[in-house]
Structures are given as C-alpha cells and as structure tokens.
Amino acid sequence: MELREYLQIIRKRLWVVILITLLSTTTSAVISFFVLKPIYQSNTTLYVFKKIDTQGGIAYNDLLVGNQLVKDYRELVKSRLVSSTVIQELGLKDMTTSQMAAKLGVSLKNDTRLIEITAQDTDPEMAKEIANKVAEVFKKKVVELMDVENVQIIDKAEVPLTPVKPKKELNVAIAAFVGLMTGLGIIFLIEYLDNTIKTPEDVQKHLGLPVIGTISVFPE
Amino acid sequence: MSGERSLIAHTNPKSPISEAYRVLRTNIQFSSVDKPLKVIVVTSAGPGEGKTTTMANLAITFAQSGSRTLLIDADLRKPKVHRTFYLSNQKGMTNVLAQHDDYKQHIQKSAAENLDVLTSGPIPPNPSELLSSNSMKQFIEKVRQDYDIVLIDAPPVGTVTDAAILSTIVDGTMLVTASGQVEIEAAQRAKELLEKVKANIIGVVLNKLSKNAQGNYYYYYYYYYGEDEDKAKKKRKKPRKENRDGR
Numbered sequence: 001m002e003l004r005e006y007l008q009i010i011r012k013r014l015w016v017v018i019l020i021t022l023l024s025t026t027t028s029a030v031i032s033f034f035v036l037k038p039i040y041q042s043n044t045t046l047y048v049f050k051k052i053d054t055q056g057g058i059a060y061n062d063l064l065v066g067n068q069l070v071k072d073y074r075e076l077v078k079s080r081l082v083s084s085t086v087i088q089e090l091g092l093k094d095m096t097t098s099q100m101a102a103k104l105g106v107s108l109k110n111d112t113r114l115i116e117i118t119a120q121d122t123d124p125e126m127a128k129e130i131a132n133k134v135a136e137v138f139k140k141k142v143v144e145l146m147d148v149e150n151v152q153i154i155d156k157a158e159v160p161l162t163p164v165k166p167k168k169e170l171n172v173a174i175a176a177f178v179g180l181m182t183g184l185g186i187i188f189l190i191e192y193l194d195n196t197i198k199t200p201e202d203v204q205k206h207l208g209l210p211v212i213g214t215i216s217v218f219p220e
Numbered sequence: 221m222s223g224e225r226s227l228i229a230h231t232n233p234k235s236p237i238s239e240a241y242r243v244l245r246t247n248i249q250f251s252s253v254d255k256p257l258k259v260i261v262v263t264s265a266g267p268g269e270g271k272t273t274t275m276a277n278l279a280i281t282f283a284q285s286g287s288r289t290l291l292i293d294a295d296l297r298k299p300k301v302h303r304t305f306y307l308s309n310q311k312g313m314t315n316v317l318a319q320h321d322d323y324k325q326h327i328q329k330s331a332a333e334n335l336d337v338l339t340s341g342p343i344p345p346n347p348s349e350l351l352s353s354n355s356m357k358q359f360i361e362k363v364r365q366d367y368d369i370v371l372i373d374a375p376p377v378g379t380v381t382d383a384a385i386l387s388t389i390v391d392g393t394m395l396v397t398a399s400g401q402v403e404i405e406a407a408q409r410a411k412e413l414l415e416k417v418k419a420n421i422i423g424v425v426l427n428k429l430s431k432n433a434q435g436n437y438y439y440y441y442y443y444y445y446g447e448d449e450d451k452a453k454k455k456r457k458k459p460r461k462e463n464r465d466g467r
Contacts, residue, residue, distance in 0.1 A: 199429075207408060215237060215241065215270070215429065
C-alpha cells in the first residue's frame with residue numbers, strides 16, 4: 001500500500017481515532033486528577049564515612065565501591081529491622097513492615113558518596129516524619145551492623161509542598177498517545193477486514209470488468 | 221434516494237456528478253463500435269446500490285444529448301422509477317406484457333425533454349415468467365425501433381433471476397456497484413450469474429464513491445472538470461484548457 005492510501009484510510013475514519021483518543025485522554029485525566037490520591041515525597045541526605053583501603057584521593061574504584069555499598073544500604077533501610085523500628089517509634093500501629101519498606105527508597109546522589117533516603121506518603125507531614133525517622137534509625141543501625149565509622153545527616157527531611165505522584169500531565173500525554181495508537185490500530189483492522197469493493201482498481205482486480213463510470217456520493 | 225435531489229443531471233447539469241454521468245454516457249456510446257448498444261439493462265449485485273438513481277440520471281443525460289430515450293422499470297418486485305420521476309404507476313409494463321396493450325398508451329413524459337418513461341405497472345405474481353415471455357421480446361423489438369436508447373431497470377441480479385433473463389434479450393448489461401457496500405464475493409457472483417446466461421456485460425459503474433477515496437485518478441478527473449474554474453485552479457494546477465462541457 002502506498003502512503004497516500006494509508007492517509008485515505010485514516011481520513012475516512014478519522015472520527016474513530018479522535019473519539020478513542022479523547023476517551024482515553026479524558027479517562028486518564030479524570031483518574032489522575034480526581035481518583036488517584038496525591039503522593040508526597042520527602043528526602044534526607046546522609047554521608048557515610050567508610051574506610052576505603054586505597055591511598056591518596058578518591059579513585060574511580062571508590063565510586064564503584066560506593067555503588068555497591070548503596071545497594072547494601074538500601075537493603076538495610078528496607079529490612080524488617082529498620083522498618084519495624086520506624087513503625088514502633090512513630091507509633092504507626094496498622095502498618096506492616098513490607099508496607100513501610102515499599103514507601104522507602106535509597107539512592108546514591110549524583111555519583112557522589114552521599115546517599116539519599118526518600119519516603120513517600122499520601123500525607124506530606126508523614127512523609128517527612130518517616131524520612132527523618134528512617135535516617136535516624138539507619139544512622140544507628142549501620143554503625144552497629146556494617147563496617148562504617150560514622151554517619152552524618154546532611155539534609156533533614158522537610159515537608160514537601162507538591163506531590164510527586166501522580167504525574168498528571170505525563171499520564172494524560174501517555175493516554176493520548178496510547179489512544180491515538182489504539183484508534184489507528186482499530187481503523188486499519190477495520191480496513192483490513194473490509195472486503196467490499198471500493199475503488200475502480202478493486203473492480204478491475206476482482207471482477208475483471210471495465211469501469212465505465214464512477215459516480216461520487218451526492219452532496220448533502 | 222428519490223425525488224428532486226436524485227435527478228441531479230436534470231436539476232443541476234453543471235455539477236461534477238452530472239459531468240460524471242456524461243462521461244458514463246460517452247463510455248457507453250464508445251464501448252461498442254460495430255453494433256451500437258441500444259437496449260441496456262441496468263442491474264446490481266444487491267439492493268440499495270443506487271441502480272435506479274444511476275439509471276435515471278444516465279437516461280436524462282442521454283436525452284439531453286438529443287437521443288430519443290426510453291426508460292423502462294422492469295423491476296416488477298420493487299419498482300422505484302415512478303417515485304423518482306413523480307409519475308403515476310397505475311399502468312405500465314405489466315399491462316403491456318400481460319394484456320398486450322400497446323406500450324405507447326402507457327408511456328409517460330418525464331420532466332426532461334426527449335425522455336419517455338414506462339413505469340412497471342401493477343406488481344404481478346410472476347415477474348420472471350412475464351419477463352421471459354415472448355411478448356417481452358416483441359416489446360423490446362418494438363421499442364428498439366422507436367427509440368435511440370432504451371434503459372431497463374432490473375432487480376438485483378444476486379437476489380432474483382429477472383436481471384439475468386433480461387440480459388439475454390438486450391444488447392448489453394451494466395452493473396452498478398456501490399463503493400464500500402458490496403462484498404467482493406457478492407459482486408463476483410453477480411458477474412458469474414450474468415456470464416452464465418452469456419450476457420454482454422458492458423462494464424461496471426462504481427457508485428457512491430466517497431470523497432475520501434480521492435486517491436484515484438477518475439475521481440480527480442471528474443472533480444476537476446466539474447469545479448468552477450477558479451476553484452479548480454486552487455485544487456490542481458492544470459493550465460490546459462479543454463472543452464469543459466464534456467460533450
């Protein structure tokens with residue numbers, strides 16, 4: 001098929017594409033703006049002093065080691081030990097350790113040796129509380145359990161002002177794109193399944209009869 | 221479709237669609253050189269493909285060119301020609317066939333000059349027998365003498381045998397096919413049914429071609445020539461001047 005034929009097919013059933021795109025965009029917008037609860041994220045930054053056996057400055061290896069270590073720290077933060085302590089100290093009775101762990105994240109900050117602990121919650125105040133408490137507990141436990149000399153908290157968590165989730169604009173954009181693609185898929189499927197005679201070429205191809213006239217649809 | 225709007229060749233002869241009918245007329249006139257096609261049956265694979273409208277406009281177009289034209293409604297099951305032309309259907313072809321009336325007494329004049337219409341008349345219980353009768357053959361011979369072109373509206377060839385019967389006693393058969401409506405298999409079956417009785421199939425009129433199907437050459441062609449000059453220039457740049465009335 002030629003490009004022009006594709007364009008014709010699209011133009012013929014453009015309303016299907018528009019309808020589906022609008023539908024999916026609207027649905028996504030309604031869900032993002034009215035249904036999903038906004039989630040706030042608060043973060044703390046920590047610096048972990050750890051003896052590294054190389055001498056003289058920071059080698060590239062150190063960063064690799066740092067990457068490796070941050071995985072260890074992440075597991076520690078998400079461990080039942082830390083989670084349960086945080087739950088206890090914050091007095092969150094109906095939260096399980098795995099629910100708590102799901103709220104937490106640990107990452108290395110911008111290729112430095114600073115690590116960042118994030119906490120997400122529907123309540124911005126609670127997100128801050130959790131982040132600070134986790135940092136506190138982590139600071140204590142990491143010194144106890146791992147080969148770490150000291151941990152400094154650089155940034156304490158603050159109450160976040162804007163939610164990180166849902167990403168409304170992104171959701172709507174994705175829905176619009178998916179709707180567009182679905183619509184296009186549907187009209188091409190319809191076209192593919194449509195085995196009617198449409199063009200003079202079809203007549204010649206399938207009937208082997210000459211086309212002696214073509215009459216277009218009467219104008220409204 | 222019936223009524224004013226369907227007779228576009230009469231009400232609006234300058235429209236692009238009327239031009240398309242004129243092209244169809246020319247194609248019919250030139251499709252047979254040795255033996256001119258005088259009596260033509262118009263049929264389709266299924267119902268609702270625009271057979272009657274196509275035929276009515278084609279008849280008007282023939283009449284406009286000065287040919288003495290007769291349009292016969294041989295769809296004795298669901299006759300529609302009288303409604304298209306706002307004519308009475310008290311008497312018609314069935315009276316000619318069954319009672320051997322002189323067909324001239326049932327001819328009605330249409331709004332278009334040179335165009336006579338013979339409506340179906342009362343619906344008979346046995347249309348196929350009537351159409352295959354000897355009186356039908358004699359009747360066709362008579363009108364062949366009296367007119368330059370005779371167009372016969374037949375029922376869909378896919379549903380009843382009438383069109384196949386008629387196509388054996390006329391010069392040519394034209395198949396009206398509605399774009400995007402008839403399945404390929406149905407159209408192929410219609411063609412086979414006509415070929416089986418050795419009908420002379422002149423060709424296919426592709427009807428109801430949508431504006432979206434602009435990709436084909438034919439459509440552009442008609443559209444261009446039917447458009448007003450300045451509008452047409454905007455659509456396509458084609459500096460050549462050709463006879464725009466298409467005659």
